[in-house]
Amino acid sequence: MSATVDERISDELxxxxxxxxxxVVVKKVNDVPEIIETVVHPSTGDDVDQQFVCVTLEVRLTPGYPDISPEVTLRNPRGLDxxxxxSIYTQIKRKLLDCLGxxxxxxxIELIRENLTESNLPSGQCVICLYNFVEGDVFIKTQCYHYFHSYCLASHLIAGQKYYQEEVDKLPSWQQMQAPQYQTxxxxxxxxxxDVEVLKAAPPPVDSITAPPFCLTAELKALQVKMSALLARQVARGGVVGMGDNGPPPLTITSPSDNDGGSTSQEADKAEALASARPHTSSENAPGSPQARPVYRGPYRGFNRRGKPGRRGRGGPAAGSR
Incomplete structure (x- = not known):
C-alpha cells in the first residue's frame, strides 16, 4: 500500500x-515521488542553436518536504566553469531558505535558467588548441554540448579522417563497406x-593570432636540463625503448632452425656459469644417489602401468635394478 503524498507535492508535480x-522526469518509490530531474537551458526563445550552456537539475525530495528543504544537485554542466x-549553488541555498514550507x-528551475541566460557563452579552453574563447572567436557546439573553435575542430576532423582511412584500407573489402564514417x-x-568545409572556412582563434611569439625563458631552459638528465638516467637503466640500435632488442624471436645442433655458445656459457655457481655436497656423488645415476638420453616412452620387463613401472625402480 502506497504512502499518502502531500497535496502540495501533488499539485507541484x-x-x-x-x-x-x-x-521533466519524476522517479517514484512505491508510488511516492522521490527525485525530480530536468535539464535546464538558457532562455533563447525558439532558437535552440543559440543555447550554448546547460545543466541537469536533480531535486531529491526529503521526508517532510516541503516543510524541510530538499537535496539539490547540479549534474553534467556544459559550458559552465x-x-x-x-554562484548558482549559493543562490540555491538562499532560495531554499526563503521558500521553506x-x-x-x-x-x-527559473533561478538556474536566469543564470544560464547570463552565462550563455562557453567558458574555459578549447581542448584542441588550449586557447580560451574570447570575443570574435567562431566556435561550434556539438550535439553533446562540447565546444571547439570551428577552425580547430575542422583541423582535428581532417587529420583524424586521414589516419582512420589508413586503418580502414587495411581491412577486407566486406569490412570496409560496413565501416562507419569518422566524425566523433x-x-x-x-x-x-x-560540415567540415564550412568549419574549415572559419578564421583561427583570436588568441592564436594575437599571442606573443614564443620565447625560451630561463625557467624552460632549467626544465630542459632537468628532463635531459632524467632521460639519460632512464636510457642508462634500460627504461627507454626506441632510442637507437645500440642496445639489444627488447624481444628476440627465434625459429626451430636456430636451435639445431645444440645450444649456442652464449647458452653454453650461461649453463657453465650456473653449474659452477651451484653448491656441491658430498651426497651428490654418493653411490645410489640420484645425481650419480646416468641421465637417460633415449626417447621418452612415458609410464608403463603393467611393468613390462626392461621398462620402469609407475613409481617403482627400473627393471633389473633390484
Whole structure:
C-alpha cells in the first residue's frame, strides 16, 4: 500500500508536467515521488542553436518536504566553469531558505535558467588548441554540448579522417563497406554531424593570432636540463625503448632452425656459469644417489602401468635394478 503524498507535492508535480511536459522526469518509490530531474537551458526563445550552456537539475525530495528543504544537485554542466556553478549553488541555498514550507522546484528551475541566460557563452579552453574563447572567436557546439573553435575542430576532423582511412584500407573489402564514417567528439567520442568545409572556412582563434611569439625563458631552459638528465638516467637503466640500435632488442624471436645442433655458445656459457655457481655436497656423488645415476638420453616412452620387463613401472625402480 502506497504512502499518502502531500497535496502540495501533488499539485507541484502536476504543474511541472503541464509546463515542462516530457522535459521533466519524476522517479517514484512505491508510488511516492522521490527525485525530480530536468535539464535546464538558457532562455533563447525558439532558437535552440543559440543555447550554448546547460545543466541537469536533480531535486531529491526529503521526508517532510516541503516543510524541510530538499537535496539539490547540479549534474553534467556544459559550458559552465566552477565559478558560475559556485554562484548558482549559493543562490540555491538562499532560495531554499526563503521558500521553506512551500514547493520550490519550479523556483529553482527559473533561478538556474536566469543564470544560464547570463552565462550563455562557453567558458574555459578549447581542448584542441588550449586557447580560451574570447570575443570574435567562431566556435561550434556539438550535439553533446562540447565546444571547439570551428577552425580547430575542422583541423582535428581532417587529420583524424586521414589516419582512420589508413586503418580502414587495411581491412577486407566486406569490412570496409560496413565501416562507419569518422566524425566523433574529441572529448566524449560521441558521433557528431558537421560540415567540415564550412568549419574549415572559419578564421583561427583570436588568441592564436594575437599571442606573443614564443620565447625560451630561463625557467624552460632549467626544465630542459632537468628532463635531459632524467632521460639519460632512464636510457642508462634500460627504461627507454626506441632510442637507437645500440642496445639489444627488447624481444628476440627465434625459429626451430636456430636451435639445431645444440645450444649456442652464449647458452653454453650461461649453463657453465650456473653449474659452477651451484653448491656441491658430498651426497651428490654418493653411490645410489640420484645425481650419480646416468641421465637417460633415449626417447621418452612415458609410464608403463603393467611393468613390462626392461621398462620402469609407475613409481617403482627400473627393471633389473633390484
Amino acid at each position: 502536476e504543474a511541472l508536467e503541464a509546463i515542462l511536459m516530457n522535459d 566552477d565559478e558560475v556553478l559556485k 512551500q514547493p520550490v522546484v519550479f523556483e529553482l 567528439c574529441p572529448v566524449c567520442r560521441c558521433r557528431v554531424t558537421c
